[in-house]
Amino acid sequence: MRPVENPESRPSTILIVDDRPANLELMATELEAHGYIAVVAQGGQEAIERARFVKPDLILMDVLMPAMDGFETSRRLKACDSTRDIPIIFMTALTDTAQKLTGFAAGAVDYVTKPLDGAEVLVRVQTHLTLSTLRQRLLAQNEQLQREICAHEQTQAALLRSNTELEQLAYVASHDMQEPLRMIASYLQLIEQRYTEKLDDDGREFIGYAVDGAKRMQALINDLLAYSHVGTKARPFVPVDCAAVVDTALQHLRVAIDECHARIECGLLPLVSGDTSQLVQLFQNLLANAIKFRGSASPAIRIDSEPCGADWCISVMDNGIGIDPEYHERIFVLFQRLHRRTQYPGTGIGLALCKKIVERHGGRIWVERAPTQGSVFRFVLPRINVDACT
Ligand code: ADP
Numbered sequence: 001m002r003p004v005e006n007p008e009s010r011p012s013t014i015l016i017v018d019d020r021p022a023n024l025e026l027m028a029t030e031l032e033a034h035g036y037i038a039v040v041a042q043g044g045q046e047a048i049e050r051a052r053f054v055k056p057d058l059i060l061m062d063v064l065m066p067a068m069d070g071f072e073t074s075r076r077l078k079a080c081d082s083t084r085d086i087p088i089i090f091m092t093a094l095t096d097t098a099q100k101l102t103g104f105a106a107g108a109v110d111y112v113t114k115p116l117d118g119a120e121v122l123v124r125v126q127t128h129l130t131l132s133t134l135r136q137r138l139l140a141q142n143e144q145l146q147r148e149i150c151a152h153e154q155t156q157a158a159l160l161r162s163n164t165e166l167e168q169l170a171y172v173a174s175h176d177m178q179e180p181l182r183m184i185a186s187y188l189q190l191i192e193q194r195y196t197e198k199l200d201d202d203g204r205e206f207i208g209y210a211v212d213g214a215k216r217m218q219a220l221i222n223d224l225l226a227y228s229h230v231g232t233k234a235r236p237f238v239p240v241d242c243a244a245v246v247d248t249a250l251q252h253l254r255v256a257i258d259e260c261h262a263r264i265e266c267g268l269l270p271l272v273s274g275d276t277s278q279l280v281q282l283f284q285n286l287l288a289n290a291i292k293f294r295g296s297a298s299p300a301i302r303i304d305s306e307p308c309g310a311d312w313c314i315s316v317m318d319n320g321i322g323i324d325p326e327y328h329e330r331i332f333v334l335f336q337r338l339h340r341r342t343q344y345p346g347t348g349i350g351l352a353l354c355k356k357i358v359e360r361h362g363g364r365i366w367v368e369r370a371p372t373q374g375s376v377f378r379f380v381l382p383r384i385n386v387d388a389c390t
Pocket of ligand 1: 289290293320323331336339346348350352375
């Protein structure tokens with residue numbers, strides 16, 4: 001039988017404790033013949049000292065010894081940090097169950113009965129060394145896991161802090177920029193109106209560009225503010241009727257819907273747990289995009305829902321220009337747009353805002369190709385928690 005190596009890959013050391021030198025000699029010879037390092041002690045006190053010094057991988061201990069018996073020796077070894085984890089196998093002629101239980105209570109992992117059978121002792125020694133090695137590995141892995149969890153939690157906390165700071169920065173910057181921008185836009189318009197006679201065509205064109213730039217900047221700031229509000233102006237979740245939320249979003253989009261004769265169908269929509277104004281914003285952005293990115297045909301949009309495990313999956317399907325699967329992830333990133341401003345106006349914030357809202361609700365959002373033409377945006381929202389309604 002191959003001797004078991006401990007985690008450091010050295011031969012295992014066995015401390016044999018017995019008051020009879022002949023027994024010690026016999027066991028030591030047997031163990032050494034099988035590649036173990038045998039260390040001996042002739043009594044309880046000596047065993048404790050040896051164990052502290054040698055740190056054996058396992059102890060084979062006689063029970064009946066003068067001065068300090070095996071049970072007491074075991075108790076003392078278990079009470080000391082440096083020897084607590086060393087597995088102890090008792091060698092005894094005792095067959096009484098109560099005595100054996102006393103031994104287990106004193107910290108034994110096993111028994112071998114005297115007169116000893118060398119082969120049996122070796123099997124038990126090897127089994128307990130393997131168990132001990134596995135236990136140590138498990139403990140080390142557990143510690144490593146704990147360290148990783150701790151590091152992960154610290155990173156999460158740091159991320160949360162920097163996200164909050166970033167949100168505050170975006171909020172303050174956007175908020176403070178609004179006023180000077182409004183001033184630039186209104187004075188440019190004033191110049192345009194009051195001095196139009198004095199300006200030549202180039203002058204009027206340049207002012208037009210400047211006003212357009214200021215307006216775009218205004219739209220960008222408004223969208224950025226909305227984006228930062230998801231975190232800073234979050235309201236607690238309440239039961240929300242998605243059908244009512246869609247109605248509100250449609251009212252906000254009434255002009256755009258009428259202008260392009262969009263047809264919007266809505267299936268049964270659920271009650272979810274959420275923040276009403278953020279959900280209005282979510283539907284509004286998706287519907288506005290479904291209208292904006294229309295193809296040559298009038299927009300036909302369908303809103304549906306279906307149960308999805310413990311949640312609801314809601315879909316907004318359009319018949320628009322569609323999105324190349326290559327960009328299915330990228331479009332949810334802040335400022336990512338697939339078209340030039342002259343083709344389709346926008347700031348590239350709408351879908352990032354949708355993602356942030358859905359994630360704040362504990363869900364996820366993604367896009368797929370529609371079966372025939374266009375795109376289907378799907379998102380998962382939490383089912384209503386019955387307790388939250390009462
Ligand atoms: P914006 O609409 O301001 O450009 P979004 O974040 O809402 O920004 O959308 C990002 C990009 O995703 C859009 O520029 C567009 O290319 C693409 N997109 C979004 N919704 C649709 C849609 N329903 N159909 C086709 N393309 C879309």
